[in-house]
Amino acid sequence: MAYIIDIINKKIEPMSDRITLERYIIENSFITKYLSRIIKDKALVVYQVLFYLSYFETGKSKLIIPWTEIGKFIRSDQDNIIEDGITVRRRLPPLVRNQCITVNRQRGGANEIIVHLPSEIPVCKKLIEKEKTAFPDTERIDDADYYSTPERKLMLLERDKRKCVYCLIDVSEDTYVLDHIVSVSKGGTNKKFNLVVACAGCNQRKQDEDAIQFLQSNYRNHFIKQDEYLKQKSYLENLLNQQD
DSSP states (O other): OHHHHHHHTSOOOOOOOOOOOHHHHHHHHHHHHHHHGOOOHHHHHHHHHIEEEEEEEESEEEEEOOOHHHHHHOOOSSSSSSOOOHHHHTTTTHHTTTSSEEEEEOSOOOOOEEEOOOOHHHHHHHHHHHHHHHSSSGGGGOOOOTTTTTTHHHHHHHTTTHHHTTTOOOTTTOOOOOEEEOOGGGOOOOGGGEEEEHHHHHHHTTTOHHHHHHHHHHHTTSSSSSHHHHHHHHHHHHHTTTTT
């Protein structure tokens, strides 16, 4: 069983030499919020896999694994599992260049990789510090109704980059709708961390369905690619983690 799952299920006590559950949740949200601005598409997917295999599975940064094993967690644009290590290695340069990972040893059977936390990656760390300066800690405490106020609704449209969170098509002030991550019928609120921008089609099809399950169905129906699914899933999880 994975280290983080065992912690959540209280099967084991947190270990002093491994990541805490709270730190894992925060760092995972940093991948979407900050690192995705620097590392794009295929390289970001590789980092997410490495982050999962190291911190989620073992709670540690060090990982010893063949490139082909990493590829088993990734699908190509044709929706095929990547079975060769060469394809994985081609996606590594941006991760090494930006100090997202350190490859201490490369061998066919076992590569020693150090996976750096997003908050430890220099370019990502600068973005985190910049936002902390721009927005005080109290910014997250916001009980305002973002669903009914036009000005606040537009703030969410800009926050979500004028794209449907579920299918990533472009939307405008005339075509977007706000969707509740946790539906009102299930106790969801109109606070900003429970609202995302959606297109009318996704909003109508989703109804009261779980947001992440609906996102997954969009991926399975080929509305979005795998790397887009992983990125949007992390984004939704980040918003859920910030709810009261």
